[in-house]
Amino acid sequence: MYPVLDQRLSRLLHTDSRALFKGRLVGLERETLRVIPDGSISQASHPTALGSALAHPYITTDYSEALLEFITPPLAGVDEMLRFLNDIHRFVYRHIGDELLWAASMPCIVNGEASIPLGDYGRSNLGQMKHVYRRGLAWRYGRIMQVIAGIHFNFSLSDEFWTAFQHLEGDRRSLQDFRSESYFGLIRNLQRFGWLILYLFGASPAVCKSFLDGKATPLLEFDDHTCYGPYATSLRMSNVGYTNRTEKKSGVNVCYNSLPQYIASLTQAVNTPWPPYEQIGVKVDGEYRQLNTNILQIENEYYASMRPKQPPHGNEKPVLALQRRGVRYVELRSVDINPLEPLGVTATQLRFLELLLLFCLLNESPPLDAAERQMIDDNQMAVALNGRDPALMLQRRRDSAVPVRLWAGEILSALQPISALLDNGESGQPYAAALAEQREVLANPDRTPSARILAEMRAGGENFFRYARRWSEQHRNTLQSQPLDQAQVTFFTTAAEQSLREQAKLEAADEVPFEEFLQRYFAQSDD
Template sequence: MSSYSSAERRLRNIIDQGEAHAVRCGQIGLEKESLRVQADGAIAQSPHPRALGSALAHPYITTDYSEALLELITPPGDDSAKTLQFLCDTHRFVYSGLGDEFLWATSMPCMLGGEDSIPIAQYGSSNPGRMKHIYRRGLGYRYGRVMQVIAGVHFNFSMSEAFWPVRQALEGVTGSSVGFVSESYMGMLRNLQRLGWLVPYLFGASPAVCVSFFKGRETRLPKFDAYTHYEPYATSLRMGDIGYTNAKEGESGIKVCYDSLSSYIDSLECAIRTPYPKYEEIGVKVDGQYRQLNANILQIENEYYSSVRPKQVLENGERPALALKRRGVRYIELRSLDVNAYHPLGVSPEQMRFIEALLIFALFCDSPLVDADERRDIDANFLRVAHRGREPGLTLRRHAWEVDMRDWAEEILDAMGAFCELLDGGSSGVYCHALERQRAKVRDPEETPSARMLREMRERKESFHAFALRMSLEHRNFFLAQGLSEERRAFFEQLAETSLATQARLENETNLPLDDYIAAYFADR
């Protein structure tokens, strides 16, 4: 990667133009996944609670792979404190409809009884709802259901509209502003891949997993105790090779390309249109029932796993690749955050501030294209940190050389200092404090959440399941201790009613055969 001095130079130019405010007004949103679990800590078998609304049509409360895997979404806003407050209110409303169930506090799942214990999410009888279910059924056939119930936090971010004309003028780029914004975001994504290993090191909170995760399967992970597998220096097994990955990627020859927005779209489209023999063996429609949407390398764009994605708001059920092609990149999605087991919301204010600063920093750095050698290094660095991040003397690959991970991390944090000062409007605010907290973790791995988790498990003689159960119940008590205001409760109740009515309308309007609906979805180019 080019010297980080380029980022500081660009930042100084914007400050000199009197446009620092444009950097401070980015939009932030969160998507937080949590498993619903039974009183004994096993995955819930009950349907998505009707009191929460329709998982198909609710804008803020939905499900991911499993009927038991809740996904809570916040609207974008320019104040991370308000974003977290919205997420907190959403949790409180959810708990009002859970009865004896509660939300699991960690990324790695609760007790599982094998593949069949994981109910696939249901979205009703409309064509959009049935298609969402079939896609998830296909994921189960392709990768197994167990890895699909690993939870995470997605951080959505965009710069303010006022920022882009300033940046484009300073860069001396003429032409389409949409094209400039999109390619700038693609450069940001390449840099986030280069720097991405820092996120699991600092915030990884999945160094251990319940033995039930591997029921019926072999694992190379050592035993922590009779009920837990772990790795001694792991930070984020979720981001390692036991987590959700496109395992057939090397065999199929498809690697999504981040050189430009058009190359990204083209490589995704290729994967969606290219048959894959092993998925053809599964079958698409067998005995009149869909097993998957198609037998191609990817069923749809979202099947491609990556730590970061370019995103555009979808209109009228369009495919993500088409939305990007038509309107460019609207925001980016960072997907590598584990659920923070030590915070009821799964993400802390300190994390929010640091991640925001890191993303802005990545946007300001030079971003050359990623060649095949660097791609291998990026992937290898992620795995090293996920499985061995706290290992003394750990090295990573940078510019084809092995470098000390902590030296590299210190260099990044040093370069981020000016960005945190700008966001604070000085040198002693909350962003600078968040930066220093991360510096402490780099200098002492015992300060990381992954180390803290394993330390507590040893001291308390807890299995992973016992640790996660304890934290989950603490978080439940936090949300139940203070209810929602009448105004906020009415807000969420109205959303729930409206979403159920929307689903009912979609089901009543369904007149196109499902086969034709799916064909039309993929025919739209």
């Protein structure tokens, strides 16, 4: 079924593959809204005890002052990563009073646009840039869409792996170029097969009517307060959730066929004016409304299910970091928060994602054309809105459709030898167990998170808000019942204090006005 995958796995089996894969790193970013006990979005500032949202390496905010983002460092395994994430949750709960960390991706009790406070990052030029960028998103898309929360899974392989893999492939490019183009092959395949993540792990089949804000919707009414899709898996990843509508209107398409094409197409979007945004204006009555009037203010405005990443040096633009040093890791962004889990995600789920990403890396990955990109978009939308429909068919090729569960079963079978590679010598065979768990879910779609959520809402007579709030309270109680030891308290307290000092240094070091700072930022080039 996947001959190139089979050939590469066969070659890897004749090397010390366990040692090569052992050097991989994983990291996680988990977003979660701070809400007050009635479920409304918190209006309180980011707690000082949590440090500076601008400079803290592990606890920051995303779009809103109330939308926390917890970040683990790159770590050697899923278990270590989740322990770190668990520690962050428990530290945060020490400092947010009676507020809750919202357990679901989709927000509730949204009292209009004005109830969503934008992230505040202080007086430095960098902090102002982050704030104005968010103000621009509000003008362009509205604030409500921006407080959808998700899980971002970061994944990389070691230079030892890339050196050996390049040798097995007989490739003669520089290691940096080979690694970058291999990661882009992974990204293209993740786009092709990423619907499987929504099917197995989608956890947003229902939404509070307050989120819809009176807009028309194809969803059905669950009750007076909730809309849902009977077979929906991830409304977050559908046209109900976060989408890039402007790029489709403007005709700009970000290309993933190579690193240079990706950089060129993304740069074009960042540099191309867009008439509706020109009408908004940049600085009106002395206040910045957005960073510029282009299709994208900055590269991060482009929403994608996966991004190629290279840590920037200082205030370096992301595309320049990629151009200069290549792809260092990939960031998977299509994972819903599972409201049934205290951390929003499980170890077995993350191990399965590792298997799927390696499948995407090792499988053949030809370039994408416009027709296949449209097919990919259609498949993702179909699974997001109707993934558990027994009659659902997906387009595998332009001239053929296949039942979603049949295709999913073929992919799961292809993951078996990859799980054997990763489990080599491991007690308990954790990757085989992760794969077996998803085989059982595929055999019984009622075990998917999306189906379980709807079934539990019906059984308990709960609308989405009451259901999500109940789980939020339960997770708070679970996390607070596991006190941090003093070493962990000291670690996060020290990080918070250091981040506040770092923000103060940034504010004191600014030497140019904000307008000139922006000009210098956007003028960066590799010439």
